[in-house]
Amino acid sequence: MIQLSELRFSFPDRLVLENISLNLGEEESVAIMGASGSGKTTLGRCLNGLLLPDSGEVLVDTLSTTKPENLKEIRRRVGMVFQNPENQMVSVTVEREIAFGLENLGVETQRMHEIVDEMLHLFGLDHLRLHPPHLLSGGEMQRLALASIFALRPKYLVLDECTSFLDPHTRLRVLKEILQLQESARNTEQRFSVIHITHFPEEALDFQRLIVLDRGNVLFDGRPALVFENVEILLASGISVPMAFEVTHYLRKVSNNKISLNPSDFLPIE
Secondary structure: OEEEEEEEEEEOOEEEEEEEEEEEOOOOEEEEEEOOOOOHHHHHHHOOOOOOOOEEEEEEOOEEOOOHHHHHHHHHHEEEEOOOHHHHOOOOOHHHHHHHHHHHOOOOHHHHHHHHHHHHHHOOOHHHOOOOHHHOOHHHHHHHHHHHHHOOOOOEEEEEOOOOOOOHHHHHHHHHHHHHHHHHHOOOOOOOEEEEEOOOHHHHOOOOEEEEEEOOEEEEEEOHHHHOOOHHHHHHOOOOOOHHHHHHHHHHHHOOOOOOOOHHHOOOOO
């Protein structure tokens, strides 16, 4: 479990997070939303010690991010995929990129080759094994970033707006595949949590839990379908809601709740 206790973080010119207390459980899928400047990316980077709080504490399985001797193990457990995957690429071929983190962990050569092959297959990159990462498409590059993190067997996977550069269809497909991987890994030694930071409300619907930040504070924390019912509060805070919830809210309002509607009536049928 990742535990945040009275977390406070500020940059020299502004307070970003204020008194955040949360528990992020094992095998949980959590979406984090908020308007620009709400602190969601800062919160994500506090989870593995990339940023350290002014006060309060982040514990990853009881390991505090404030203790330098814990950071290597914390960053192994908490894998991060960033908004622009190209910024994470350091190697000349796809297979070398996946192997890079494993080499740093001292994984034995034969085992490393096995893991690389497994990741190439899992993320549909077999045919791109020898391609330079910088020549991949946006979707392929995002898959490579995920493969490189998955190879390290993180216990917590933090996605920091990692779908922002993808088209809507690819965005939803990549997330669905990640959640399917999480589901298939449940109750095994490779189980993991997903913490997805996003500004696309439709992406949050498939997650178990939605945390909404507003000016450094937790505005809502609950099931996405229940959180998105608070249409007026969310829109007033600069946070988008799925169109189905906005349409339902409008029709209820103009009919004085005489029309019985649910957002599911307007969601696409898969």
